[in-house]
Amino acid sequence: xxxxxEISILLDHPVYDGDGNKIGxxxxxFLDDASGRPEWVTVKTGMFGSNESFVPIRDAALVQDHxxxxxxxxxxxxxxxxxxxxxxxLSMDEEQRxxxxxxxxxxxxxxEPEEGERTSGTGTAGTAGAAGAAGAAGxxxxxxxxxxxxxxxxxxGTAGQAGRRGxxxxxxxxxxxxRSEEEMHVGVERRETGRARLRKYVVTEEVQQTVxxxxxxxxxxxxxxxxxxxxxxxxxxxISEAEHEVTLHExxxxxxxxxxxxxxxxxxxxxxxxxxxxxxxxxxxxIEAETxxxxxxxxxxxxxxxxxxE
Numbered sequence: 001x002x003x004x005x006e007i008s009i010l011l012d013h014p015v016y017d018g019d020g021n022k023i024g025x026x027x028x029x030f031l032d033d034a035s036g037r038p039e040w041v042t043v044k045t046g047m048f049g050s051n052e053s054f055v056p057i058r059d060a061a062l063v064q065d066h067x068x069x070x071x072x073x074x075x076x077x078x079x080x081x082x083x084x085x086x087x088x089x090l091s092m093d094e095e096q097r098x099x100x101x102x103x104x105x106x107x108x109x110x111x112e113p114e115e116g117e118r119t120s121g122t123g124t125a126g127t128a129g130a131a132g133a134a135g136a137a138g139x140x141x142x143x144x145x146x147x148x149x150x151x152x153x154x155x156x157g158t159a160g161q162a163g164r165r166g167x168x169x170x171x172x173x174x175x176x177x178x179r180s181e182e183e184m185h186v187g188v189e190r191r192e193t194g195r196a197r198l199r200k201y202v203v204t205e206e207v208q209q210t211v212x213x214x215x216x217x218x219x220x221x222x223x224x225x226x227x228x229x230x231x232x233x234x235x236x237x238x239i240s241e242a243e244h245e246v247t248l249h250e251x252x253x254x255x256x257x258x259x260x261x262x263x264x265x266x267x268x269x270x271x272x273x274x275x276x277x278x279x280x281x282x283x284x285x286x287i288e289a290e291t292x293x294x295x296x297x298x299x300x301x302x303x304x305x306x307x308x309x310e
Contacts, residue, residue, distance in 0.1 A: 001037075001038075001058060001059075001060075002029075002038045002041075002057050002060055002061075002062060002067075003038070004031070004036065004037075004038060006062050007029045007038060009062065010026050010029070010041070010062055010066075010067045011026055011027070011028075011029065012025055012026065012027070012178065013025065013026055013065055013066055013067065014026075014065075014066040014067070015041070015043045015055070015066065015067045015068075015069060016066055016067070016068050016069075017068075017069060017070075017071060017072050017073045017075075017076065018068070018069070018070045018071065018072065019072065019073075021072075021073045022073075023043050023045060023053075023069075023073050023076055023077070024043040024044040024045040024053075025043065025044050025178070026041050026042070026043060026067055027042050027043070027044050027052060028041070028042040028052075029041050029042075029057065030042075030054075030089075030090060033089070038057050039056070039057060039058065040054050040055065040056060040057055040090070040095075040098070041054075041055050041057045041060065041067065041069075042054055042055075043055055043076060045076065045077045051077070053076050053077060053079040054079055054082060054090075054098050055069050055071060055076050055079070055102075056069075056071075056098075056099075056102055056104060057069075071102065075102075079098065079101055079102075080097055080098060080101055082094040082097070082098065177287055179285045179286070179287050180285050181282065181283065181284035181285060182282035182283045182284065183282065184280045184282050186278055186280075196267060197267075198265065198266075198267055211253050213250070213251040213252060213253060214250065214251045215248075215249065215250025215251065216248040216249045216250060217248070218246065218248065
């Protein structure tokens, strides 16, 4: 539950729903005139914050620098529009309509013990700045009832003022809007893209090489009888049969293999740099001023600077 001391912290700070979606910024807090306890917070919604929706604050929580409420964003944006009187109060009828919309039992709200109630069970006026004082002015001494007496809507104090919530004001009101935008920050991360390995395997290929080879052939030579060879020629019988044999030779190509180391292979890595362009989307708030005017005919119009009108 939000306390009065935390009101100044949550004003003009973001409000998120139960799913973590930003709804808008908290602009006003309304207190119970009898107990002084925060009951409602208004949230600026719509384009340029043009709408202001009421949200029950009883189950809200202040988390760091923002307020979290247990209602969905679309539920809050479609909340009923209510009129606030000049004193900065919600009427009992308007508040009951809001409670009905959010599914909160009105009888249980009236039956809850308020902070600051007298021990006899009567109500007291809230102290929420100017709005609380205005609510306190509506309480009379004759509105106090006996302990255990039923609370009726005809009473101008306890029941009537319990249904009127005063706006909490913490000093001078700041009407300035805070415009925010998202900035894109680009970094790099190192990740694994693949693996490389060395693998050795055996292949067979055809190799061709030409080498010279020699062989012997028979050649018959004849020479005439001369004085130099006459003695050798006449050494044998006159007429006879004879045989002479010569061995022939040739060379053939012989293939052998020998394993020899030819090179050393290893893997290393090196880093190269290149430029990469990244694109993203950032959200930016824009603020435009709208002026409502009334012409001489009594008709209302709206001027939006920067946008043409026909």
